[in-house]
Amino acid sequence: MSSLPVYLYDTKQIAGHCNKIASIPYPQKSIHFASMANSNPEFLHFVKNQGLHIFVNSLKHLQLAEEVGFAPDQIVFTASSVDYSTLDLLYGKGIRVNLDSINQLNYWLGNYPDSLPGIRCNFDSEAIQNGRAGYFIGDKSRLGIDLSDLIDLDAKDKIGGLHLYVGTDITDIEYLMKFYTTLTKWAVHFPNIQYLDLGGGFGVDSLHPFDFERFGANVSDLMHSFSAIMNREIELILEPGRIVGAEAACFLAQVVDVKERAGRQIVVLNASLSQFPRPLFYPDEAHHPVQIFSPDGNPKPVLVQRKVGIVGCSTYSRDVFAETVLAADVQPGDVVSFGNAGSYCASMFTEFLGFEKPKELFL
Numbered sequence: 001m002s003s004l005p006v007y008l009y010d011t012k013q014i015a016g017h018c019n020k021i022a023s024i025p026y027p028q029k030s031i032h033f034a035s036m037a038n039s040n041p042e043f044l045h046f047v048k049n050q051g052l053h054i055f056v057n058s059l060k061h062l063q064l065a066e067e068v069g070f071a072p073d074q075i076v077f078t079a080s081s082v083d084y085s086t087l088d089l090l091y092g093k094g095i096r097v098n099l100d101s102i103n104q105l106n107y108w109l110g111n112y113p114d115s116l117p118g119i120r121c122n123f124d125s126e127a128i129q130n131g132r133a134g135y136f137i138g139d140k141s142r143l144g145i146d147l148s149d150l151i152d153l154d155a156k157d158k159i160g161g162l163h164l165y166v167g168t169d170i171t172d173i174e175y176l177m178k179f180y181t182t183l184t185k186w187a188v189h190f191p192n193i194q195y196l197d198l199g200g201g202f203g204v205d206s207l208h209p210f211d212f213e214r215f216g217a218n219v220s221d222l223m224h225s226f227s228a229i230m231n232r233e234i235e236l237i238l239e240p241g242r243i244v245g246a247e248a249a250c251f252l253a254q255v256v257d258v259k260e261r262a263g264r265q266i267v268v269l270n271a272s273l274s275q276f277p278r279p280l281f282y283p284d285e286a287h288h289p290v291q292i293f294s295p296d297g298n299p300k301p302v303l304v305q306r307k308v309g310i311v312g313c314s315t316y317s318r319d320v321f322a323e324t325v326l327a328a329d330v331q332p333g334d335v336v337s338f339g340n341a342g343s344y345c346a347s348m349f350t351e352f353l354g355f356e357k358p359k360e361l362f363l
């Protein structure tokens with residue numbers, strides 16, 4: 001039986017990304033890896049050893065974080081509608097929590113007046129130009145507490161932190177800074193604030209890699225200015241997910257069959273999209289560079305380009321990994337590699353269709 005499909009991680013690359021994020025010059029900072037991007041315990045152990053903390057959005061991932069050994073003060077919990085029993089549990093464990101509604105806030109303040117919660121913030125902004133940003137922030141988003149509602153509350157001095165998540169896969173640093181700057185303008189109204197959590201969203205683009213040096217300089221300047229206004233050092237929290245591991249892994253599967261149809265080659269893998277579900281969840285945004293190798297591991301010789309559909313071996317009609325153009329003569333036994341497979345890939349595995357969860361190997 002083939003040892004494929006498998007996810008293969010290059011830990012040096014993961015370490016490189018952790019170092020880049022950690023090099024943000026602002027001293028009072030805490031970097032929390034977003035566990036939804038990759039919840040493999042080995043991955044979490046690795047980033048923990050690199051000095052990262054963790055951000056979770058569910059009880060299951062909280063439990064995982066604890067099993068991996070993250071201490072309560074290394075965990076941030078931000079979700080949307082957190083039920084009261086979960087809030088009780090988080091308070092009991094002393095875990096930093098960002099609340100997402102006025103109901104949750106009232107419950108927290110009524111029951112735990114000794115502990116200052118954080119708030120997941122929302123506000124509308126002219127900077128929200130494209131449709132995708134609206135899922136995360138602004139009037140069309142379902143998330144967060146509208147800061148204009150919060151500003152009218154008496155409880156402003158009971159808020160310990162403000163959290164913002166602008167969106168995902170963003171490489172435009174000015175775009176991010178516009179939101180962060182707006183947040184600091186609101187934040188001055190909260191006298192006991194201890195931290196600003198600016199979320200994640202740092203984009204993966206091999207042609208224009210995220211410029212952490214520029215980002216770090218801009219964010220540090222902003223945090224220093226904000227701290228000066230508040231007369232104390234405010235902690236910076238970040239929650240990077242995708243960027244930490246995305247480019248550090250590939251998903252490998254073996255070709256089991258090849259068919260010809262209407263001038264197109266159909267390459268069938270010994271795998272299913274349920275094992276690599278990002279193209280299913282995000283059909284327009286999942287870009288995973290394809291490479292073909294012979295069974296001996298060598299790249300296939302370059303030939304004339306042709307249209308190819310790379311598909312799974314289930315009967316699900318949408319089990320299509322990629323519709324692409326390849327310059328290789330693909331044969332059964334060859335190996336297909338999909339790049340950018342280290343984030344939001346293995347963690348999206350679904351039992352739909354009955355395929356095994358692929359192994360994940362860390363080199």
Ligand SMILES: Cc1ncc(COP(=O)(O)O)c(C=O)c1O
Pocket residue numbers: 034036037055078165167168169199200201202239240241242243
């Ligand atoms: C609140 C929050 N923080 C951080 C992240 C990680 O985002 P990214 O992987 O884009 O860095 C997410 C992802 O959904 C999120 O919802």
